[in-house]
Structures are given as C-alpha cells and as structure tokens.
Amino acid sequence: MAYTVARPKLTFWEKFYLPQVVGGLAITFRHLVNMLAGRTKVVMQYPEEKWDASLPPYYRGAPALVKDEKGRERCVACQLCEFICPPRAIRILPGELPAESKWSKVEKFPEQFDIDMTRCIYCGMCEEVCPEQAIFLRKDYATTGFSRDQMVHDKARLYELGGTLEGLVFKWNPLK
Amino acid sequence: MDLLTSIDWYLIFTSLAKTVVVLGIILTMVSYTVYAERRVSALIQDRLGPNRVGFPISLLGAKNDFSPFLGGLGQPIADAVKLLIKEDFTPAHVNKLYYWIAPALGIGAVIVSLAVIPFGSSFLGDKMVIADVNAGPLFIFAFSSLGVYGIVLAGWSSNSKYSFLGSIRSSSQMISYELSLGLSVIPLFLILGTLNLSDIVDYQVKNGWLLIPFTNGHLDLRKILLWGPIFISFVTFTISMFAETNRLPFDLPEAEQELVGGYHTEYSSMKFALFFLGEYAAMIAGCSLIVTLFLGGWHLPLIPDGAGVGGWEALHAIPAWFWGLVNIAVFFGKVALLLLFFIWVRWTLPRFRYDQLMRLGWIFFFEIALVNVFLTALIVAVIPN
Numbered sequence: 001m002a003y004t005v006a007r008p009k010l011t012f013w014e015k016f017y018l019p020q021v022v023g024g025l026a027i028t029f030r031h032l033v034n035m036l037a038g039r040t041k042v043v044m045q046y047p048e049e050k051w052d053a054s055l056p057p058y059y060r061g062a063p064a065l066v067k068d069e070k071g072r073e074r075c076v077a078c079q080l081c082e083f084i085c086p087p088r089a090i091r092i093l094p095g096e097l098p099a100e101s102k103w104s105k106v107e108k109f110p111e112q113f114d115i116d117m118t119r120c121i122y123c124g125m126c127e128e129v130c131p132e133q134a135i136f137l138r139k140d141y142a143t144t145g146f147s148r149d150q151m152v153h154d155k156a157r158l159y160e161l162g163g164t165l166e167g168l169v170f171k172w173n174p175l176k
Numbered sequence: 177m178d179l180l181t182s183i184d185w186y187l188i189f190t191s192l193a194k195t196v197v198v199l200g201i202i203l204t205m206v207s208y209t210v211y212a213e214r215r216v217s218a219l220i221q222d223r224l225g226p227n228r229v230g231f232p233i234s235l236l237g238a239k240n241d242f243s244p245f246l247g248g249l250g251q252p253i254a255d256a257v258k259l260l261i262k263e264d265f266t267p268a269h270v271n272k273l274y275y276w277i278a279p280a281l282g283i284g285a286v287i288v289s290l291a292v293i294p295f296g297s298s299f300l301g302d303k304m305v306i307a308d309v310n311a312g313p314l315f316i317f318a319f320s321s322l323g324v325y326g327i328v329l330a331g332w333s334s335n336s337k338y339s340f341l342g343s344i345r346s347s348s349q350m351i352s353y354e355l356s357l358g359l360s361v362i363p364l365f366l367i368l369g370t371l372n373l374s375d376i377v378d379y380q381v382k383n384g385w386l387l388i389p390f391t392n393g394h395l396d397l398r399k400i401l402l403w404g405p406i407f408i409s410f411v412t413f414t415i416s417m418f419a420e421t422n423r424l425p426f427d428l429p430e431a432e433q434e435l436v437g438g439y440h441t442e443y444s445s446m447k448f449a450l451f452f453l454g455e456y457a458a459m460i461a462g463c464s465l466i467v468t469l470f471l472g473g474w475h476l477p478l479i480p481d482g483a484g485v486g487g488w489e490a491l492h493a494i495p496a497w498f499w500g501l502v503n504i505a506v507f508f509g510k511v512a513l514l515l516l517f518f519i520w521v522r523w524t525l526p527r528f529r530y531d532q533l534m535r536l537g538w539i540f541f542f543e544i545a546l547v548n549v550f551l552t553a554l555i556v557a558v559i560p561n
Contacts, residue, residue: 018411021525028220028524035219042224 055139060122062140063115064162065155066133071164074134077108081126081135089119090126113155117143136162194306198290201508205515206456207252213519215248220523226251259449267334267442274333279447282326283454286461289319293464294374295507296474298482299500304474305374312373313365316465317358320420323458324350327429327439330451334442342438345530346422346429352537353419353426359545360412363405363552364469377473381486385472386410392477398559405552410470412541412548417462419537422455423518425525426533463514467507471514474507 013019034040044051055061068074077094095111097104126135140161145151153161211226218225227247266275292312296304309315324347331343364386365371368379384392386406389399419426430438440451467473480487482500491499528536 021521024524025520028520031222032216032219032520035222040222042222045224 052139059139059141060124060137062117062122062138062143062153062161063120063126063135063158064138064140064153065113065135065158066162066165067159069164069166072103073109073159074132075110075113076106076132076134077110078131080129080131084125084129086123086125087119087121089116089121090114091116110155113158115153115158117145117151117153118148133165136165138162190302191306194302194304195291198295198306199287201295202287202290202457202460203453205460205508205512206453207256209456209459209515209519210255210452211248211252212516213522214251216516216519217523220520229254256449259446262445264445264447269335270442271333271335274329275442276447278326278330278333279443279450279454280326281329282323283450283457285319285322285326286454286457289316289461290457290464292316292373293461293468294377294473295464296482296504297500299504300497301483303374304482304500304504308372308374310370310372312371312376313361313465313469314371316461317354320458320461321350321354323454326451326454330443331439334439336442338436338441339439342429342435342441346439349419349422349426349428349533349537352534353416353541356412356537356541356545357416357420359542359549360409360416361469362545362549363409366549366552366556367402367406373468373473377468377475380472381475381481385470385475387470388472391472391475398555401555401559402552405548405555406470408544408548409552410466412545413469414466416537416541417466418518418521419533421458421462423459424522425528427527428530428533459515459518460511463511463518464507466514467510471510474503476503476506479503479506 031040035042065073065075077092079092079094082088082090082092091112091114092110093112094108097106097109122137124137127137138161143151215225215227225248229248229250231250231253266272291306292309292315294303294305294308298304327346327350328343331339331341331346334340364376367386368376370376370379380386380391382392384390384394384399387410389395389403418424422429429435430440435441440448443451475481478488478491479502480491480496480499482503483496487499
C-alpha cells in the first residue's frame with residue numbers, strides 16, 4: 001500500500017543549513033578532541049597488547065598432545081582422532097611397544113603424530129573423541145610459518161605445545 | 177653573443193629554483209595531506225588510523241626504526257612507492273591516446289595554477305612568487321577550468337558507464353560552481369582595485385587582512401561596513417571551492433556507492449595516482465588562493481617581511497632573510513590549517529543529492545554572489561577610501 005513518509009518540519013535556522021553544519025562540526029570536533037586526549041576507548045593494539053590473560057578456559061586453540069604427571073605419553077595411537085578429524089589434518093603412524101617394556105600392556109604408541117595446521121579447523125572433535133585424554137586444544141592461536149612444511153606440527157612440537165596435564169582433565173568440564 | 181646578453185639569466189635561474197622548491201613543497205604536502213586525511217578521519221570516527229609505518233632507518237645501519245610521536249609518518253612514502261611499482265594496466269576497450277593524456281592534463285592544469293600564488297614575501301631580495309602576473313585570480317580560474325578537460329577525457333576515453341557518469345557530473349558541477357566562484361570574489365576586486373595577488377597581499381599587510389580587518393591594529397567605519405560583504409564572499413567562495421575541488425559534501429563525481437570510483441574507475445597505478453595527486457594539489461591550490469585573498473597570505477602581525485620592513489621593531493635585529501623564510505612557513509602553515517578544515521568538513525557532512533547541488537549552485541550562491549557585488553559597490557561608492 002502506498003505510504004507517505006511524514007517529512008519533519010524544519011525550523012528557520014535548520015532550513016538555513018549553515019548553523020546545522022556548524023553543529024555537526026562541533027560534534028566531530030568533540031570526537032577528535034576526546035581521541036587526542038585519550039578519553040575514547042579504542043581497539044586493542046594487537047602485537048603489543050594481547051588478550052591471552054582473558055582467554056576462557058574452554059578456548060579452542062591449536063591442538064596439542066599431553067604427557068601425564070610421570071612423563072608418559074598418554075596417546076596409545078588408537079587413531080580415533082585421525083578417523084574423526086573432519087578436514088583430515090591428523091596423520092598417525094602407530095608403533096608397537098616391545099614386549100620387555102614395563103608398559104607393554106599398553107601395546108601401541110605413536111611413532112609419528114603430525115597435525116597439518118593449514119587444514120585444522122579447531123573443531124575440537126579430536127579432543128572429544130580421545131579415550132585417553134591425550135589430545136587437547138590449548139590456547140595457542142598464533143600459528144605461523146614461512147612454508148607449508150613449517151605449518152605441520154610433528155610429535156615433538158605437539159608435546160612441546162601440550163606439556164603435561166595432571167589429574168582429571170578438561171573433557172568433563174561442563175563448559176566444554 | 178647578443179642573444180646571450182639579452183637573456184635574463186637571473187630571472188630564469190631564480191624562477192627555476194622557485195619552481196623546484198614550490199613543486200617539492202606541494203608534492204610533499206599532497207602526500208601528507210592524504211596521511212592527515214586518513215588520520216583525522218580515523219580520529220573523528222573513534223579509530224586510530226595508520227599508526228605503524230615509521231622511517232626504516234634501520235636499513236641504513238641505525239639501531240631502531242624511527243617512528244616519531246604520532247606514528248605512521250612513513251605511510252605516505254610507502255604509499256607512493258606502492259603506487260609507483262604497481263602494474264600499469266591499460267584496459268583493451270579504452271581510447272588509448274586520450275586515456276593516457278587525461279591524467280597528465282588533470283594534474284598539469286593544477287600545478288600551473290600554483291605559479292601565480294605569492295607563497296612568501298621576499299627572500300634575498302627576490303619576490304617569492306613564480307609568475308608575478310597582473311591577472312592572478314583569472315589565471316587560476318582559467319587553469320582550474322582546464323582541469324575539467326582531464327576529468328571529461330578520462331571519463332570519455334575509459335569507455336565505461338561509471339567513468340562516463342562521473343565525468344559528466346563533474347563537468348556540470350565544476351562549470352556551475354565556477355560561476356559563483358568567480359562572482360564571489362568580484363567584491364574584493366572592487367575594494368582592492370587590483371588583480372595582482374602580490375599587491376592584494378601587500379594591501380592586506382598595510383590595511384589588515386580582509387577577513388580579520390583589525391590585524392593592523394585599527395578599525396574604521398568603512399572597514400566594518402565592508403566586513404559584511406567580504407564575509408559573505410568568503411563563505412560563498414569557500415563553499416564553491418569545496419565544489420570546485422570535488423570535495424565532500426560535493427564529491428558527486430566519485431560517489432563510491434553509485435559510481436564505483438567515478439571518472440578514474442578504469443585507472444590503476446601511477447595514472448590513478450596522478451588523478452589523486454591532482455585532486456589534492458587542486459585542494460592545496462584552492463586553499464592557497466583563499467589564504468591569499470582573505471587571510472593575509474604570508475603575513476602575520478608582528479613578524480617583519482623578507483626585506484626586514486614592518487612588524488615588531490625588536491625583531492629587526494635578526495637578519496631579514498630569516499624573516500623571509502618565516503613568511504614562507506607562515507603561508508604554508510595557514511594553508512595546512514585550511515586543509516585540516518577541509519578534511520574536518522569532509523568527515524562531518526553527508527553528500528548532497530545531485531539536484532540539491534545544482535539548486536544550491538544556481539539558485540543560492542549565484543544570486544548571493546551577484547547581490548553581494550552590488551552591495552559592495554554601494555558601500556565603496558558611498559564611503560570612498
């Protein structure tokens with residue numbers, strides 16, 4: 001249906017336009033002065049200021065492998081994460097623990113564990129599916145490299161990122 | 177040998193030197209006006225703007241890069257380098273000859289018009305104006321109208337509807353506003369009786385700036401009465417200058433939302449940069465003209481001129497050439513302040529609609545300027561100098 005928008009009635013000075021221009025200039029000038037005086041809050045200046053301290057505990061950053069408090073690898077190379085990973089970023093080469101080893105009942109360990117960070121989508125499925133609570137999404141968000149090879153995190157790097165984790169794990173955190 | 181002696185080598189040498197200096201100052205000013213534009217717009221909109229690029233003196237062996245107080249002062253240099261080394265692409269569907277000529281015409285006209293502006297009093301006995309002609313404002317108006325050719329040719333040769341619409345708008349806008357631009361300064365010439373810009377500044381040094389008439393320390397009835405018409409003429413002239421230089425609120429030729437980029441849609445790299453340069457140089461030329469006509473040019477009260485005349489007596493102890501340099505600095509300082517005002521207005525006002533723009537030009541400013549001429553003539557006739 002046709003609808004007529006009511007035009008606002010302008011006063012004499014508003015019709016004259018110039019006083020309104022001066023009013024507008026005053027508004028922008030106030031903003032300028034407030035900026036120069038540092039009274040306006042501006043965005044975080046990223047490389048100098050970082051938000052690491054305010055990251056929530058359930059933040060999903062780069063995935064990493066963890067060792068338990070005795071320095072043992074938690075991963076048993078069951079490859080569930082490799083199979084569930086939607087972008088197929090994980091590659092695991094399982095190896096067998098020797099029979100004379102103290103932990104031979106664990107049977108398997110990952111000989112190689114690569115996560116291609118150019119493919120990872122930080123979905124957290126690997127963490128969700130892991131029966132041993134060995135892989136976690138930690139708080140590293142600035143994953144960089146000069147080549148594609150550097151963007152593939154190998155086992156050593158993953159353990160370096162993960163470190164050790166003691167006791168009950170985040171998996172049962174209600175916020176996750 | 178007769179030829180050699182008849183050539184005025186002194187004139188050629190000083191003119192060349194002045195041209196090089198003025199061009200250098202103007203081009204530097206253009207790049208830093210762009211920086212100021214980005215920075216001031218950011219501050220007005222509660223952002224920070226370009227605050228990263230410093231001067232990479234660590235490449236030359238210094239310990240750290242030099243990034244002075246505000247930061248980002250190296251940005252214009254980085255921008256210029258970027259524009260210079262970008263691929264210069266000429267689309268296949270353009271009219272090559274005019275496509276190449278247009279940017280040069282656009283900037284050439286503006287640069288030439290800077291020749292008549294007195295940017296300082298005198299320095300070592302030489303007048304600080306490249307061409308001291310007796311038709312200064314006419315010369316500038318003539319060349320600023322020639323600038324339309326660059327825009328029209330760019331729009332036409334680009335063979336693109338956006339460029340074409342932009343150039344059509346621009347030419348009609350510039351032609352409309354040239355009328356009020358020219359008419360609005362006629363009252364000044366009625367008062368001053370001269371078209372020589374150096375003489376206009378000299379008059380203002382003796383009798384006070386036209387817009388601020390008490391700078392020479394005394395007021396009389398004639399000055400007070402004439403201040404009204406001069407103020408009207410200043411407002412119409414400044415607003416027409418906004419339209420003439422295609423600045424917001426009159427930047428219809430490059431209304432990004434409607435025309436992509438306006439007349440320079442099809443241009444890239446240095447050819448685009450030339451348009452950009454021309455636009456800002458035109459702004460500087462316009463501001464210089466406003467400063468020269470209304471705000472006393474290079475003059476500042478208490479400061480003597482380049483011959484060591486006038487000003488505060490105590491300052492005469494310092495050699496005159498120093499005051500010559502100060503006068504140049506004062507002139508460009510005034511221009512810079514006016515440029516900041518242009519930028520400030522740009523980030524305050526929304527764009528006019530096209531019919532509003534035309535109505536404003538033809539119905540308001542044209543008539544106001546015309547009435548103003550008669551008003552001034554009346555005052556000048558009743559109270560002669």
